[in-house]
Amino acid sequence: MTYLPLARKYRPQTFADLVGQPHVTMTLARAIERGRLGQAYLFAGQRGVGKTSAARILAKCLNCAQGPTTTPCQKCASCQSIRDGTSFDVIEIDGASNRGIDDIRQLREQIKFVPVQGHFKVYIIDEVHQITPDAFNALLKTLEEPPAHVKFIFATTAPHKIPATILSRCQRFDFRRVETSALVEVLTRLAKTEKIRIDDAALYAVARAAEGSLRDAEVMLEQVANFCDGPIREPDVTQLLGTVEHEVLMAWTQALLDRDANTALVTLSQQLEQGKEITQLLVGLLEHLRALLLTRTLASAKTDQPDALLVRLLDLPPDRISRLQEQAHHLEPQDLLLMAQVLAGAYDLARRSPFAQTVLEMVLIKLATRESWSSLGELAKRLEQIGQHQPPASSHGPSMPPSAPSGVVRAAQPTAAS
Numbered sequence: 001m002t003y004l005p006l007a008r009k010y011r012p013q014t015f016a017d018l019v020g021q022p023h024v025t026m027t028l029a030r031a032i033e034r035g036r037l038g039q040a041y042l043f044a045g046q047r048g049v050g051k052t053s054a055a056r057i058l059a060k061c062l063n064c065a066q067g068p069t070t071t072p073c074q075k076c077a078s079c080q081s082i083r084d085g086t087s088f089d090v091i092e093i094d095g096a097s098n099r100g101i102d103d104i105r106q107l108r109e110q111i112k113f114v115p116v117q118g119h120f121k122v123y124i125i126d127e128v129h130q131i132t133p134d135a136f137n138a139l140l141k142t143l144e145e146p147p148a149h150v151k152f153i154f155a156t157t158a159p160h161k162i163p164a165t166i167l168s169r170c171q172r173f174d175f176r177r178v179e180t181s182a183l184v185e186v187l188t189r190l191a192k193t194e195k196i197r198i199d200d201a202a203l204y205a206v207a208r209a210a211e212g213s214l215r216d217a218e219v220m221l222e223q224v225a226n227f228c229d230g231p232i233r234e235p236d237v238t239q240l241l242g243t244v245e246h247e248v249l250m251a252w253t254q255a256l257l258d259r260d261a262n263t264a265l266v267t268l269s270q271q272l273e274q275g276k277e278i279t280q281l282l283v284g285l286l287e288h289l290r291a292l293l294l295t296r297t298l299a300s301a302k303t304d305q306p307d308a309l310l311v312r313l314l315d316l317p318p319d320r321i322s323r324l325q326e327q328a329h330h331l332e333p334q335d336l337l338l339m340a341q342v343l344a345g346a347y348d349l350a351r352r353s354p355f356a357q358t359v360l361e362m363v364l365i366k367l368a369t370r371e372s373w374s375s376l377g378e379l380a381k382r383l384e385q386i387g388q389h390q391p392p393a394s395s396h397g398p399s400m401p402p403s404a405p406s407g408v409v410r411a412a413q414p415t416a417a418s
Helices: 022-034 051-063 077-084 101-110 133-144 180-193 200-210 214-227 234-241 246-257 261-273 278-299 306-314 318-328 333-350 356-368 376-388
Strands: 040-044 090-094 121-126 150-156 171-174
Touching (some): 180 200, 200 214, 246 278, 333 356
Parallel strands (some): 040 150
């Protein structure tokens, strides 16, 4: 049997399977139930969040033998052909390679024909923003008044590149990035089904590296599973993906906080020997400082359930958050903020400079050998004390006016009238 990658094997087949997009699935389901189907839909969002999968599910709902329905049977010929990508009524078009006006003219000729098997002909155009302006103009009239048996579904990662005339003719749905906690739940279920042994720290590392993309997370999980012989640990994930291990970031940041330049540079050398990229190291340090800053700030904030908010913001397991709280306990938020600003500036410089390693080395030395930074609160107190300071009054007579600064001619004193 032909091997199927995880991203294809576990591709969502119903609205209930679609992860992290309840606002999309609920709206489309209600539109089907009430018979209020639009002629064109635009699915916008970053890669791997389910845009094309949602388009196929919607096409399946419309063309199921029992449909239109919100729960396609998955057994009829129409459902199976759409699932396998062989349906004559669901035409998927790559907008990057079919972007010219001739391609659109051919499409306009084809939509005249009625469906072969289902109730509708559904045209799914992926990366629709790649279509040329002339081709968009040729599509306008058809898009506004298509035949009753035709539905258009556009998918794009760059909706701002689509002409307003096209946008105004579509119902737009913005797909959200999938939260890390949701990604971890899906990956845990897949790992259990596929009998992949992986610990929680490694799952979180994969989910964070995916940056909200479920497809990327599934691809990374499969890649890591092929990389490791035994149980998968976080160091295996960081080694394969080029990210920085959490324990390394903890110790590295602590060296900077302790003004230990030698340890900071040794850690940098070790990471470079492992093949880590300079920009990736800067990103890791910056993300860790962000985590410390949020942890320290929320510790003193008067908010309900600060720990729950911290879990949502940091995308880390509870034991990691506890360690962050221990490390951030004695730190000042202003110090962490200044360090984060320095690292952010270094990242912007390093990604454009041919001397990226030198930039990181200088930043580490600067942070580790910094003078004691006064917090903003201490500076405010000093300014307040200086403003309230009054020169002591003399007990032997009226006080003399302060001497003028050098280089300033004092105005002549008026003489008494004779």
